[in-house]
Amino acid sequence: xxxxxxxxxxxxxxxxxxxxxxxxxxxxxxxxxxxxxxxxxxxxxxxxxxxxxxxxxxxxxxxxxxxxxxxxxxxxxxxxxxxxxxxxxxxxxxxxxxxxxxxxxxxxxxxxxxxxxxxxxxxxxxxxxxxxxxxxxxxxxxxx
Numbered sequence: 001x002x003x004x005x006x007x008x009x010x011x012x013x014x015x016x017x018x019x020x021x022x023x024x025x026x027x028x029x030x031x032x033x034x035x036x037x038x039x040x041x042x043x044x045x046x047x048x049x050x051x052x053x054x055x056x057x058x059x060x061x062x063x064x065x066x067x068x069x070x071x072x073x074x075x076x077x078x079x080x081x082x083x084x085x086x087x088x089x090x091x092x093x094x095x096x097x098x099x100x101x102x103x104x105x106x107x108x109x110x111x112x113x114x115x116x117x118x119x120x121x122x123x124x125x126x127x128x129x130x131x132x133x134x135x136x137x138x139x140x141x142x143x144x
Contacts, residue, residue, distance in 0.1 A: 014065055016094045017087060021061050024054070025080060025087065028067060033079040
């Protein structure tokens with residue numbers, strides 16, 4: 001998996017975010033940028049995390065390359081460096097590698113067996129597979 005570019009041209013190999021990091025990333029993706037207080041207050045009242053714990057987790061996430069911050073006076077404004085799509089792809093690649101011996105087809109077959117899919121969704125998946133095949137066929141002809 002290629003690393004993501006960070007400030008000053010550095011690259012960092014991304015890892016799959018923990019469950020706690022994912023919760024904070026979801027908030028930052030939704031808000032686009034936020035202070036620690038904004039992140040804390042974005043949680044429901046009953047599951048609201050501790051301010052200092054949230055601040056620490058945001059700093060860890062910054063070291064991992066998920067987010068960045070800029071100072072505005074005495075307040076830090078955090079924003080994501082990675083997109084939802086990047087994390088979704090990384091999470092799926094890791095799952096396929098760990099659980100399905102690198103087989104995306106194995107993941108798909110297990111998914112179909114484990115979770116019922118509505119007919120409309122199945123039709124959508126079939127259409128996507130047909131489009132994927134067309135692209136792959138065009139790509140293999142272009143490589144010849």
